[in-house]
Amino acid sequence: MPSRASLCSTLITQNSISKDESSVPSSRRFRSQEPKSKDGITAEPISIDPNLTQADQLVLEYLLHNAANSDPSSKEHNQRKHDDHRGAEEELLEKLERMNDENSPDFEPTVFCTWDLKDIPARPAILRTLLNSYIQWASHVTRRPTDVVFITHLALYFTTSLPSALYLFFYNFTWLHGVSHAAMSAYYFGTYTLMRHNHIHNNGILSESWWMLDTLFPYVLDPLMGHTWNSYYYHHVKHHHVEGNGPGDLSTTLRLQRDEISSLLYYVSRFMFFIWLDLPLYFIRTGKYSHALRAAFWEFSSYMFMLLATQYSLKASAFVLLVPFSLIRLGLMIGNFGQHAFVDEVDPDSDYRSSITIIDVPSNRFCFNDGYHTAHHINSLRHWRDQPLSFIKSQDAYVRGRALVFRNIDYLEITYRLMRKDYEHLARCLVPISHEQKSMSQEEREGMLRRKTRRFSEDEIGRKFGQ
Numbered sequence: 208m209p210s211r212a213s214l215c216s217t218l219i220t221q222n223s224i225s226k227d228e229s230s231v232p233s234s235r236r237f238r239s240q241e242p243k244s245k246d247g248i249t250a251e252p253i254s255i256d257p258n259l260t261q262a263d264q265l266v267l268e269y270l271l272h273n274a275a276n277s278d279p280s281s282k283e284h285n286q287r288k289h290d291d292h293r294g295a296e297e298e299l300l301e302k303l304e305r306m307n308d309e310n311s312p313d314f315e316p317t318v319f320c321t322w323d324l325k326d327i328p329a330r331p332a333i334l335r336t337l338l339n340s341y342i343q344w345a346s347h348v349t350r351r352p353t354d355v356v357f358i359t360h361l362a363l364y365f366t367t368s369l370p371s372a373l374y375l376f377f378y379n380f381t382w383l384h385g386v387s388h389a390a391m392s393a394y395y396f397g398t399y400t401l402m403r404h405n406h407i408h409n410n411g412i413l414s415e416s417w418w419m420l421d422t423l424f425p426y427v428l429d430p431l432m433g434h435t436w437n438s439y440y441y442h443h444v445k446h447h448h449v450e451g452n453g454p455g456d457l458s459t460t461l462r463l464q465r466d467e468i469s470s471l472l473y474y475v476s477r478f479m480f481f482i483w484l485d486l487p488l489y490f491i492r493t494g495k496y497s498h499a500l501r502a503a504f505w506e507f508s509s510y511m512f513m514l515l516a517t518q519y520s521l522k523a524s525a526f527v528l529l530v531p532f533s534l535i536r537l538g539l540m541i542g543n544f545g546q547h548a549f550v551d552e553v554d555p556d557s558d559y560r561s562s563i564t565i566i567d568v569p570s571n572r573f574c575f576n577d578g579y580h581t582a583h584h585i586n587s588l589r590h591w592r593d594q595p596l597s598f599i600k601s602q603d604a605y606v607r608g609r610a611l612v613f614r615n616i617d618y619l620e621i622t623y624r625l626m627r628k629d630y631e632h633l634a635r636c637l638v639p640i641s642h643e644q645k646s647m648s649q650e651e652r653e654g655m656l657r658r659k660t661r662r663f664s665e666d667e668i669g670r671k672f673g674q
Contacts, residue, residue: 256615258568261315261323262303262595267566267614267638269299269599274639296599303596309352317356317592318342320398320573348417350409353592357402357412361424364399368392368431375523376516385526392432392531396538399432400439401574407440408587430528433535435509441502442486445495448587452547452561454668455493457485458540461555461668465548465660466625475540479533483507538619545618546580548625549611549659555671558584559608564598566638569617578617581610605640611659612638630656 255264255271272295305313315324318338329335345359346352371388403425406412413421429436442457450456458478463470477485483506490499513532517524551560562581565571570578577583579594582601589597598605605612613621616636624633634652639645647655663671 254615256568258572259566260572262306262592263566263571265299265302266595266599269295270566270612270638270640274645296602300596300599303599307353307592307596316342316346316353318345319359320356348414350412350414351590351592353590354412357405360398360402361420364395364428364431365424368395369427372431372523372527375527376520380520380523385522389526389530392527393534396432396531396535397569397574399428400434400535400539401577403429403434403439404443404577405575405591407444430509430512431531433531433533435506435532437505438482438486438502438509441490441498441505442482444587445498446486446489448584451556451558451584452550453556454672455489457482457489458543458547460544460547461550461663462665464662465544465550466628466657468626470662471541471544471622471626474544475537478540479536483510541622542618545621545625548621549656550663551609552658552661555663557608559605559610563611563613563621564605565613565616565618565621567613567615567617569619581605602640609641609643611656612640614638625660630654 255267259267302313305311306315308314309316318341327334327338342355345355348358349355368388368391371384371391375384375388402412406421406425411418411421425434426436429439447456447458450459452459452461454461458474460474463474483503486506487499487503490496490502513524513528516528547562549563551557554560559581562584564581565578567578570576575591576594579598582589582594582597585601586597613633613636616624616633621633624630630653631649633656634649637644637652637656639647639652644652644655
């Protein structure tokens, strides 16, 4: 699979040439390190997924190098390595900052989710000219010049999903087209949802001069991608980020045994069948009556729209609206379950200890750095391109907070592995960032993760959350 992410607005020929190794931070040269186990035997060699974004490769190589070269039993060794790591950290931070600085020659706006700059051929010259013209124009349509990818995907959805849906409804329905349309929508779900995630947190993604498109496109595209109008905003921004997986969160995982299939089924089914009632009632309980009215209005308006659509064409509605609606809600809750499956038994109210960070391809390349979930809960307004930089800047806080960082696994697979109680695989995916985590054996890491999936009793919740 070709790697997926950013393109530079400067000439492709200037950027597609391999850079001299001396211009790359030393963290990029950590790939060949082999970690040692506690008994001195060489452990499984470090592997870096080549499809990671450039920023993720830099961050992960830096973290793995630190983990492989740390000896928790030797203070002298660690002090000597500390100075080396600080130097590498400063170099890494400088590189990450340049990548996001539009005035830097290293700046690269994200244009596609599928290809990096090196994957785009420098010839024919007309391709380079057209691409640079597109980048120059699109960078003025988005709020930040990094976000050309949002224009790319809006164009993609309006030229594929919308025409396909209209064809199925108003021209000719065939079963092959219907199934293909649903499969296409499922492929789009992750990227579209996380683009909307940026939209709802920042009150838009386009520049002021494009406010009308910025305001209206969700009402056209949301139903095609399985979302009910404005429900994502009210549930996620006005509810989930207020409660933060605490006891008042309708999607909290605290009261569930998070490696039991029965808990997952309850978690998903409650959202699927009762969120239309639970969310307005939550807003009423918290005195936010306007939110309650609006959340109920938009949810029921969406249901009415789908009902009317089925009266016109049941078969088209099934594949264009109902299947995406069911799949996206299923995926959202399985994903959220994985995001908050590991909750610290000592301090479950900490953002560092009730959510996780993952460095992988599906979450960060396809879904705009959604893997930096802990960072997102700490500051939900931080721009998605700034997440790797912020993570490195704040790594001491992550260490003090006993945060968990994983690699080569996404939220859906985390949920799947938990249902299988496959803590061995989960522990292998853990990137140890603290001295405590680095000193653990494989079995100790498995035990640590297992403890963090235990159900909290109501007495524990009352004590730990001051209720």
